[in-house]
Amino acid sequence: MNTVINSFSKNESEIHEFQQKRPKFIYAQCNTEESYERMPFYTTIMATLGFYFLIIIGLVNHLIFTPKVATEKNRDGYPPLYNKFESIFLRYVFRRVKDCFNRVVCGLPGGLIEIRDRVTHDNNWSFEVLDTTSKFLNLGSYNYLGFAQNTGLCFDDTVRAIKRYGWTIGSSRQELGTNPLHLELEKLTAEFLGVDDAIVFGMGFATNALNLPAIITPQCLVLSDEYNHASVILGIRLSGAISMVYKHNDVENLEELIRKNIVTGHPKTKKPWEKIFIITEGIFSMEGSIVKLPEIIAIKKKYKVYLYVDEAHSIGALGPNGGGVLDYYKCCPKDVDILMGTYTKSFGSAGGYIAGNKDLIDYLRKNSHASCYAMSMSPPVAQIIISSMSVIMGRRQCDEGQRRINHLASNVQYFRKKLKAMGCIVYGNDDSPVVPMLVYMISKVGATIREFNKYNIATVGVGFPATPLLQSRIRFCMSAALTKEQLDEVLEVTEKVVDKIGLRYSRKPRPTTHILYDDGI
Structure with a gap:
């Protein structure tokens, strides 16, 4: 070897x-500088208490009540197939935001995405997929250069x-x-x-x-x-x-x-x-x-x-x-x-x-x-x-590839600067198309995604174990398929969501000058 x-x-x-x-x-x-602003002390305490509160409530429910679904049946004499703690975590923490996950996509993952509607009759234990669909602005797909068309x-x-x-x-x-x-x-x-x-x-x-x-x-x-x-x-x-x-x-x-x-x-x-x-x-x-x-x-x-x-x-x-x-x-x-x-x-x-x-x-x-x-x-x-x-590589369609690369870079820098100007804590490099906005508390992940869904904006909520326990976040994915007008629409909604949920955690001074959009072309 x-x-x-x-x-x-x-x-x-x-x-x-x-x-x-x-x-x-x-x-x-x-740009070698990356943003990793420290979590406010008060937020640390509240996020920790909130997580353990959910776990304690889950343990109590697990001991007193037997859920009607998500349980093993007809397995007498067998040991449990799943780890008990993981089962409690999935049932009583993950389930609280489960209505935001596992959606059925019925169209292209472009700037707009078509998602099948669904409804739950048992508090997110299960879902019934409906025949109707809704169109969302897509901030959750990895379609960075917009070639999924x-x-x-x-x-x-x-x-x-x-x-x-x-x-x-x-x-x-x-x-x-x-x-x-x-x-x-x-x-x-x-x-x-x-x-x-x-x-x-x-x-x-x-x-x-x-x-x-x-x-x-x-x-x-x-x-x-x-x-x-x-x-x-x-x-x-x-x-x-x-x-x-x-x-x-x-x-x-x-x-x-x-x-x-x-x-x-x-x-x-x-x-x-x-x-x-x-x-x-x-x-x-x-x-x-x-x-x-x-x-x-x-x-x-x-x-x-x-x-x-x-x-x-x-x-x-x-x-x-x-x-x-x-x-x-x-x-x-x-x-x-x-x-x-x-x-x-x-x-x-x-x-x-x-x-x-x-x-x-x-x-x-x-x-x-x-x-x-x-x-x-x-x-x-x-x-x-x-x-x-x-x-x-520029071998076909002349400068189309370069146009997409430049457009993506412009979208990334514009969107990141705007989020920071709102007072949000945004992780990573200003040139990265992966844009994590910190919400910290696991309960705020579901609340934030639901608020975005009300305005027909699709994005991704991420929490433990994909992230550290107290660093839950909303992850926006930028794409060359998104126009400046669509980004402005998302940012306008984001400001409303940030105010309602309480996500202005940043203590850094906000820029006073107007943030310009460079089309990169």
């Missing part, structure tokens, strides 16, 4: 040559692909599941990222979960950011490697852990580590933060460790050319050993990729469970990615 994952040549002349070849576009300087170039290309190749292949890549579109997509992805080769998979989650065990062994050490996605955490667990978590985006803590473990070695064998990996994300999906990639690359080079970057949310949505976090910081792709990303966000499709040097990709083609056993990507899914990526 050590011969498979070889470090790239990292001499200064190679990096300089790469940067000189990059196309030049007008784009704001990358049923008209235009991507749609027309996909129709032709279906007529030629059908809907699915019905086999794994290593049997009879490789299609010419897979080969074309892998070549195009490698060119887009500026690396030797790439391999594509039919599922984004499985790209991490099933490829990390093929690369990492039990004799390895993995240093994982504390806010890495569940797919990364699962992949590390399946590998059997020793995993240590470093503080979110804290390069000093990361370097300290590397230095300490190089000295001590493997805790069981006391031998030197076979390999050491740093695993991080480009944009963190719950925090809206951007990885401090140049600093992590410097640490990687200093200690000769491997770097794995998950660009699920950043590829296509970040950087002047849509090239992700590497493009954002103008880093050389050959400074990252393994690039992972998904096609489920900016490309309006599904699946994921691993990209890097040719030896690594050839190894994964033969040894990855996702390549050997999982269903290969369907032809229409691959075609959508090829078409949308070609537009982003």
